[in-house]
Amino acid sequence: MRSLGKTRWSRPVGRAVSVGLCGAALAVAALATPGPAEAAPERPSQRGGGWDLKDSGTDARFRGLAAVSRNTAWVAGAQGTVLRTSDGGRHWRNVSPPGAGALEFRDVEAFDGRRAVVLAIGEGEASRVFRTADGGATWTESFRNTDPRAFYDCMTFFDRRHGLAMSDPVDGRYRILSTADGGRSWKVLPSDGMPAAQQGEAGFAASGQCLVSSGSRDVWLATGGAARARVLHSADRGRTWTATDAPIPAGDPARGVFGLAFRDRTHGIAVGGDYRADQPSPKAAATTGDGGRTWAAAAEPPPAYRSGVAWLPGSRRGALAVGPTGTDVTTDGGRSWRTVDTGSYDTVDCTRDRACWASGEKGRIARWERD
Template identity: 60%
Template sequence: MTLQRKLSIVVAGLAVVASVAGFTHGKPQWQLSDTGTTARFRGLAPVSDRVAWVAGSAGTILRTTDGGRSWQSVGPADAAELQFRDIEAFDARTATALTIGNGTDSRLYATTDGGRSWTETFRNEDPNAFYDCVTFLDRRHGLALSDPVDGKFRILATSDGGRTWSVRSPAGMPAALAGEFAFAASGTCLVSAAGQAWFATGGGAASRVFSSTDGGRTWTATATPIPSGPSAGIYSLAFRDRTHGLAVGGDYAVPDAAPAGAAYLRGRTWTVARTVPGEYRSGAAWIGHGPAALAVGPTGSDLSLDAGRTWKRFDTGSFDAVRCAHDGACWASGEQGRVAKLRRH
């Protein structure tokens, strides 16, 4: 083994230790930020400890560049009647945001100047399509997910950073189950990591996770043990890499009961957590590159220190979405303008 390889293993080990050690000396806490609005923020895109974007109801998009001490309203002027459910940001200036709804209510907007101006880059003209989530595999390549059209989930793709989008051929998509769809609850029904993409479903006879290794051209569907039903299934995915995944969900109509509402990827198999949050959760996120992870929902927040095998409640406040930036800063957002950053000590 080369010296460089040995050093990389040591560094990775130290990162894992640090990610867990940050929670061993005190209870993690959400530090709420005054956003000055009552919009519901299901779209969340943290860039760092200082920079984050949120997107939500009534066409509202906010941005902070000072760690949440102040927020600027930067949403598109023509989107006041629309509902943002996802936003992806690369830095303080560059972001893509998704609105949801049947037909033309599903749109994508892009900005490269911090929200001072937006360009509508896609407007859905198919009355049968309903877009739920968007993700970027890198700065150029992105995907957006629609509920099934003609019996198959629909994928929209970009190869120019979100400036233009086109519908992928359905040939590589497995057939949807009867009643199957995706949940536009936190912008994390479609996610990506290490060049691979995944999306999660519910509504049908089984909740499933679809995966693609070729930029969304072909997909493989895997059933999971998380219960599915008319309003139940997987609401959020989080992947640290291709082999470490988390899935959380439940039934939003019964938010205080989800006995098998969290699972983790073990090889190619999804396994229900030994200790689950026990209630509906709409968002999940890895903290850095170690085994620590977060889950949130309208009845509270949970922490896992063992890659999703066990979860423990640490907060009872309501959040819809949670995501962590590359520098380890974790943010959450939800109803009544609630946005918070995680304090580890």
């Protein structure tokens, strides 16, 4: 897996319509429409809205993010840090698992304000899964990897019970971990339905989005580090897979697909590129309309590497992409993108009640606010 920010890399997820910055910003303005009992936020950013930074009280880097609602969100990151808010980010409670300070959390999946599952990355026993059912007051370690060849990167859930986690290739194939009880217990799935990995191929633990699902059975896995960037798809909860090349920069351990988002089982967006700041990423996004069987490069991609992506709630064509150099929006399903913010974020997640959250380096956590 790719442990970004580390020095060590182990073995080697129609016509373009051009939109102006104003139109792009207005496309996400509806995200933060307040509910009936909630007043509109008073922090204007740019025309249409923008990210409102929250005080997390820490400088940990948060690559794991689970947005539950406009008020409730979880983040997970460096030094075993897990935070939770229930008041829209005004206050953050440190709910880190005891004794986890040496771990690197890179993914968190939350069902509500009390139940969440976090994934720690690393070789061998550094890869672990923790679960809480009381808002982080107590945690249970439900999985600890004992295979020194495995390195878990990302996690996803189909519903409150069924979920998967993925490891970089072991014996030439990606390893899939499965739960059917909400993360209380896990088992490794058979690998005979997994296509062979390319030489040097792996996943990127950059945003918790190298393994994503849509619906009750479909799941996609993003790869990089090899000659070709690929997206693998399973329609049976991870038992059998097919692989498709993605038109995103590859051919180097720092390049590939870093994040995926699907708004249904057919329409998806892939983002990535080259995560090194001194390297260009001319084709940082791609789209699919057939469940990942084919991918098309964005006609007007984001201007640089992007690690996270999310569909705007209630929209069939709008999405946000984030990375260290900014946030971009699309209003045409991912074919063209426009930058709307230059702040650094690693991941983004949106909720059914029309809120979007982002998190990243130096304790940065933000929620999109309308003007």
